Amino acid sequence: MSSDKIAMCDLKGQYEKIKHEVDAAIHNVLNTTAFVKGQDVGGFQDELAQYIDVKHVIGCANGTDALQIALMALGLKPGDEVITPDFTFIATVEVVALLGLTPVLVDVRPDTYTLDPQQLERAISPRTKAIIPVHLFGQCADVDEIMRIANKHGIPVVEDNAQALGARYTFANGPSRMAGTMGRVGTTSFFPSKNLGCYGDGGAIFTDDDALADEIRAIANHGMRVRYHHDRIGVNSRLDTMQAAILRVKLKHLDAYNQARIAAADYYDSRFAQCPHLNVPQRNPQSTHIFHQYTLTLKDVDRELLISHLSSFGIPSMVYYPIPLHNQKAFAPYAQNNQAFPVSTELAQTVLSLPMHTELTQETLQFIADKLLAFF
Numbered sequence: 001m002s003s004d005k006i007a008m009c010d011l012k013g014q015y016e017k018i019k020h021e022v023d024a025a026i027h028n029v030l031n032t033t034a035f036v037k038g039q040d041v042g043g044f045q046d047e048l049a050q051y052i053d054v055k056h057v058i059g060c061a062n063g064t065d066a067l068q069i070a071l072m073a074l075g076l077k078p079g080d081e082v083i084t085p086d087f088t089f090i091a092t093v094e095v096v097a098l099l100g101l102t103p104v105l106v107d108v109r110p111d112t113y114t115l116d117p118q119q120l121e122r123a124i125s126p127r128t129k130a131i132i133p134v135h136l137f138g139q140c141a142d143v144d145e146i147m148r149i150a151n152k153h154g155i156p157v158v159e160d161n162a163q164a165l166g167a168r169y170t171f172a173n174g175p176s177r178m179a180g181t182m183g184r185v186g187t188t189s190f191f192p193s194k195n196l197g198c199y200g201d202g203g204a205i206f207t208d209d210d211a212l213a214d215e216i217r218a219i220a221n222h223g224m225r226v227r228y229h230h231d232r233i234g235v236n237s238r239l240d241t242m243q244a245a246i247l248r249v250k251l252k253h254l255d256a257y258n259q260a261r262i263a264a265a266d267y268y269d270s271r272f273a274q275c276p277h278l279n280v281p282q283r284n285p286q287s288t289h290i291f292h293q294y295t296l297t298l299k300d301v302d303r304e305l306l307i308s309h310l311s312s313f314g315i316p317s318m319v320y321y322p323i324p325l326h327n328q329k330a331f332a333p334y335a336q337n338n339q340a341f342p343v344s345t346e347l348a349q350t351v352l353s354l355p356m357h358t359e360l361t362q363e364t365l366q367f368i369a370d371k372l373l374a375f376f
């Protein structure tokens with residue numbers, strides 16, 4: 001059974017329910033001892049490709065590597081500008097700087113917290129060579145608008161889909177596609193707490209482009225296509241067999257897991273929507289929201305006091321993210337002429353994420369909502 005303690009993300013409770021399947025998958029890998037490039041790696045890549053309906057899924061060591069390899073494969077040169085939102089996990093912009101590219105930060109929308117297309121359009125310059133929208137907290141950014149702007153300028157889009165694997169976006173003209181498969185290339189992370197998490201680190205890159213996929217595979221494998229023939233500088237980044245085996249088991253449950261998150265979010269919404277101190281997370285009408293995080297914004301509330309109030313009842317809560325990228329010490333050199341980021345600055349001060357995972361019971365949800373509302 002899962003422990004009684006309320007968790008932000010209950011990996012233990014989830015494991016208990018699929019222990020039989022997971023343990024068998026791990027034992028199978030142990031018996032083959034093919035710890036690297038074992039059968040489960042190819043098997044998982046094929047199954048995930050089918051699930052998100054993309055031609056190529058290339059596993060790698062983590063979601064940060066996935067972004068780095070994707071950018072390397074696009075052949076960007078030092079000094080090229082890459083646009084990312086100002087409000088996201090650091091990895092998105094970190095790899096840009098690491099490759100000697102120039103990050104250009106853009107503010108986000110106050111309602112969905114995703115890249116603001118109007119600000120994006122203004123940030124485009126002749127040196128812009130990639131745009132990385134982040135499908136933050138479990139829903140897609142404004143893909144229609146972002147793709148329109150990107151296509152107009154011939155700029156490739158790299159979707160950072162670490163938080164929205166399994167979300168679906170419906171284009172204004174009708175068709176729909178899975179998050180991570182709409183840009184030139186998409187990336188994801190299988191960090192344990194992500195919607196599809198493994199039991200360690202893992203990541204993947206998605207593309208429909210055969211030539212790009214070939215380049216990505218080579219880069220992830222020391223720039224090598226034929227053994228000991230190194231065509232370019234690459235990296236060593238692999239999804240190991242044990243993680244792939246676990247992911248094969250968990251992929252079968254992903255839709256049910258995401259449904260459980262949506263049900264929990266619906267309940268939170270129903271309890272908090274009327275509270276004058278809480279803004280419930282707005283949903284992009286063109287995207288499903290699979291709630292990697294359930295993130296409220298607070299109105300006229302002392303956030304620290306609320307966090308300790310919740311904590312006194314054993315309810316954890318987290319601030320994702322407390323410092324917008326433009327205020328991070330490491331990114332000071334990239335701050336653009338004192339450009340203001342009013343929305344991300346405000347969000348960093350007002351967001352609060354509540355427990356969100358696949359094992360939340362009605363009883364726990366009710367307890368969390370009751371105690372939160374009792375604060376006011």
Ligand SMILES: *Cc1c(COP(=O)(O)O)cnc(C)c1O
Pocket residue numbers: 062063064065088089091092134160162163188189190191201202203
């Ligand atoms: C988790 C995450 C990453 C990085 O994934 P790792 O597997 O931890 O390297 C990148 N971008 C976003 C938005 C993330 O949430």
